[in-house]
Amino acid sequence: MLSIKKNCQENNSTKIASIYLEIDLVDPLVLFSRILKVNQLNFYWENKANQESIVAIDAVINKELSGVERFISAEKFIKNV
Numbered sequence: 001m002l003s004i005k006k007n008c009q010e011n012n013s014t015k016i017a018s019i020y021l022e023i024d025l026v027d028p029l030v031l032f033s034r035i036l037k038v039n040q041l042n043f044y045w046e047n048k049a050n051q052e053s054i055v056a057i058d059a060v061i062n063k064e065l066s067g068v069e070r071f072i073s074a075e076k077f078i079k080n081v
Contacts, residue, residue, distance in 0.1 A: 028053040 008014060028046060032055050036042055043056040063077045 025051070028055060031055065 004017075028044070032042070032044055036057065040057060041059050041062060043054070046053040061081060063074075065073050065077075
C-alpha cells in the first residue's frame with residue numbers, strides 16, 4: 001500500500017482504494033457512532049443472521065439526484081464513473 005502511495009505522489013496521480021478488515025465481533029453501531037463525523041457521507045448495512053455488517057465512510061465522488069429522470073441519471077453516472 002505504501003509503494004502505491006509513493007508512486008502516486010511521484011507521478012502526481014491518484015488511485016481509489018477499498019480496504020477490507022475482518023475484526024473480532026463488536027457492536028457495529030457503536031463503532032460507527034465513534035468514528036463518524038457530523039454531516040459525513042456514510043453507509044451502513046447489517047445482516048444479523050450471518051453476523052455481517054458493512055460500514056462505509058466518506059466518498060471519492062458522489063451525486064445527488066431527484067426528479068422523474070433520477071434513475072436514468074444515476075445509471076449514466078454509475079457507467080461514467
